[in-house]
Amino acid sequence: MLDPMLLLVPLLLAILATVVGFPPLIGYLLAGFALYGAGIEALPFLEPIADLGVLLLLFAIGLKLDLRSLAKSEVWGGASIHLGLTVLVSSLFIKGLGLVGLSQFAALSLDQTLLLAFALGFSSTVFAIKVLEERGDSQTLYGRTAIGILIMQDLFAVVYLTASKGALPSVWALGLLALPLARPLFYRLLDRVGHGEVLVLFGLAMALVPGAALFDLVGLKPDLGALVMGLLLAGHRKANELSKSLFLFKELFLVAFFLSIGQQGLPTGSEIVAALLLTLLLPFKSALFLAMLTRFRLRARSAMMASLTLGNFSEFGLIVLTAAIAVGSMDPSWLRVMALMVTFSFLLAAPLSDRGQEIYSRWRARLKKMERYPSHPEDQPIRLGQPRVLIFGMGRIGSGAYDDLRQHYGDNILGIDHKQEIVDHHNNAGRQVVLGDATDTDFWEKLEHSDSIELVLLAMPSHHGNEFTARQLKRVKFKAEVAAVSRWPEEEAELYDLGVSQVYNIYEAAGAGMAEQILERNKASLGAKVSMTSRTA
Template sequence: MTGYFIQAFIYLVAAVIAVPLAKRFGLGSVLGYLVAGVVIGPVLGLVGQETTTIQHFAEFGVVMMLFLVGMELDPKGLWAMRVRLLGLGGLQVVLTAAAGAAIAWWLGLVWQTALAVGLIFALSSTAIVLQTLSEKGLSKTEGGRSAFSVLLFQDIAVIPMLALIPLLALPELMGAPGDDHGHAGLSLVAHLPAWAHALVVVAAIGGVIVGGYYLGPLLFRYVIGSGLREVFTASALMLVIGIAALMSLVNLSPALGAFLAGIVLANSEFKHEIEANIEPFKGLLLGLFFITVGAGINFDVLAAEWITVLGLGLAVIVVKAAILLALALLFKVRGSNGWLFTLSLAQAGEFGFVLLTYSVQNSVIPVALSQVLSLVVALSMFLTPLLFIAYDRLVLPRYQTAKNDPREADTIEEQAPVIVAGVGRFGQIICRLLRANNIPIVALDHEIEQIENLRNIRIKSYFGDASRSDLLETAGIEYARLLVVAIDDRERAVGIVKHVKQFYPNVWVLARAFDRGHGYQLREAGADDVISETYHSALELGGHALTAMGVHPMRSKQMTWAFVQNEDAHADELFEAWKEIDEGISFSPRYGELFMKLEEALNSAMHQEWQPPQQEEVPVWTAPAQNREQSGAPTRNA
């Protein structure tokens, strides 16, 4: 028992240390898990042969992932994106798999193994790409949306791939190390004729669909009646494990059954509760799976075959990039968006490890070859951050100039005393408020969709990057009274403020901040007024929360005003303390001391004496606790 505790502690410590570091350096959580496995396995030798056994257990995380993927598939949403999903995604998987299989066959592999290799390298890293796109604010760009469509199709395509791989089994690999056919365990179809086998499989799939649709809700309603959250968690796990076991009994992929069950439950009223209960187990088991992959990397193979691994890794990226670039041109994803689409998906992905392990277990790929291919997949994923750096440093500068941009910036035909940079969900409200008061504005945004939205409601706006000094000059920044910086990019927002306050110091600059730290950066850059995008909405909701807990509405208003006044009174002091913080450190003892001082002052302000207003001054109001039995909600009477 002690040994199990020690091994579990080693795996958890490795994950806790490596994953946050990997995310901080922009490498993504998957690479963090892989590095953690490499360190505790081949480098330090803290784990050994038990990693193979643990990997079989951790593979259940993949089953849970596909269950959750199925639950996220909205038929209406899929139909709306059918062209990119089926066209772009389908062609990418088919062409890349075909190219990979052709190269593997040319290198001397039998066609079954070559096809499996092609399927493995047709997939990209969903975890790394989506996380990086989100962190860089590129998810809503045309390139980001196209990449998401392809990744979604790849996740769905894993299901038929898992079903196909056992059909490619090679007799000469049966019984070889890594083959699990000798340990297949129970099976309902092992000795049945082909027609009976087919009937049992159809019945099992039908049972999953019908049972999930009709019996699933009944099960969860019954469990909810117990009032115990842990029983609901147990029932969700029981459902996924039971479906996986049923699929294994009929020699189908457990992931296939979990995926189908997820689709069936996608519109269930218990969807979000099921997701919330399954997600932690999925994340932990997937992380454990990637750690075991890293721990299983054979450094002797790497030392002996490093030229082969490096060459194949670069070949994977080049071939996939060529196919992706051609598809980007075919589907008119051009300019910087085309390069973003190409470079973001040019690596192999985490599901490659899953298919690789599954192929070895089903006698499709030899163990020796799988060790080399595992290193190639890992190498291509390790190089992914470099591809995004190349996009930032080489591609974007080229396409940010009017000469090379696929769409040139609009010619600004008029000037106005107010310039609004960024007209997304935040900037649009500002534009509407100014227009309602007949204040002339010039609105700029480098996303054509946002410009079209504003034009639809008859607000004059122009396509162009507000961080370009020439566009600002054309828009009349020299004569403007006010510049509103509302763009959805932290660094560019700070850059615009610095430029304007340096060359046009008389322009009053209002800036949107994402959080307190970003607000300090904007203030240091010279912004005259900074507003956090969530500050006032959070205050409003906080006031409603106080009211819901029985605080008089007028008192809750006074409390929110006291909160604002307290923040304003300490804003300068906190800002000065923030400026003294060393680069790379988000907190300092002095800043923490001042922040605690702010909290103490806030607590004091909240408990000041307050005289309730007279009845004739405000509407009569009854606290929620007093009338809950009557109406279930607080009421206000005139």
């Protein structure tokens, strides 16, 4: 019973990491080192769980893969150029450290130097998604751009992982080209599995059997198979639900992967120095993202927020080095160095990301000089015109409110949403909706105020977005009445404190709406019965 009790170590260290404002991943890495330092040098149950965590990570990436988003120049161009320049500059930096007499770097061959530089080029998907979801910025332009770049980087890693197997695939691998023909079968199965534990089992089976096992059988990397299976299912209406259902499993299994890194042994003094020296590349990495994204015509704030989100080292760097060590291409000591670098980068990136808006406000004048005009089509300023009602967030709640309010206000209603496809959908349906990101401070600075607005409705799905917007409305002294939606009592209290006059709990409103519809149907049914009785009489 000793091994299960050891799980208390990563649990406590992960809690400690989150308490001080860092990702729990730091706690898991430190727990691996701590267990090794305590004399526990082998945890045999970790390896298969760690492998499963990596496979589910790639399967989840495939499920979220939107090939249209990868076709955007700022995504594929930004990821490709950044990785190429990072490999070049990092290689020169590593060789320079070797020339000044640091033996650990001097011992690296050219191939090993390029491989290490390649591992340094990745940014953490786990860290970025956590930061974006906490802020409610996953669907902002900078958030979607950052996630797109991360997916491109992950694809580059999968290509390497596949090539690193070191053996030519079987001729039967060509048969995998027919795998998309089985998509209708996979879709039909996904339609029938429901929404509970069978959905989770379906996801695990797809990732491991037609994904990992089938690809391994024909001589290809199992990781590639998991990614391809996720990609084949990505177009299904339940793909997002499937991804969410596997989320906790994936995160739990990845804990084993990070713990296993620490099982490689405690870092030596020279390895700590090497990690600190390579961490000096982080400012270059972030600055390069900032320069590139402004060249792709993102505004300075969007580019800077994306660069802070991506300015770290990645768990995929660890995965790449693990694969290289497995085939003898790198010394195992570099895995410990990389683990330290990931930890150091998170320690730096977490507070910088939290203070992103403050940093932008301080350096705004200089950052604005980097902008290119005209701005990105999704990064344009907003011109309101003369509406009487303003609705932020045109999802189901916002569009429903728009249609109901139209009966009183006519066409004097304007919706605002940050997703171009949502804007296009509503405009095609006859609603007036414009593109805008209310969580962007530049949005408020460039907003053309209108005295005609009588009512503002905050209908965004994220409380962070509604709360931030309410704060900005208060700051600019908007005189209109403000109403908002919430989920929990504490959210209602925060919104009322910010001057929101009416807050609607979406769960209570849904229940009231359901009751109202039932009563209306019952009245109609009763009226029909009375009418039929009178005719019969």
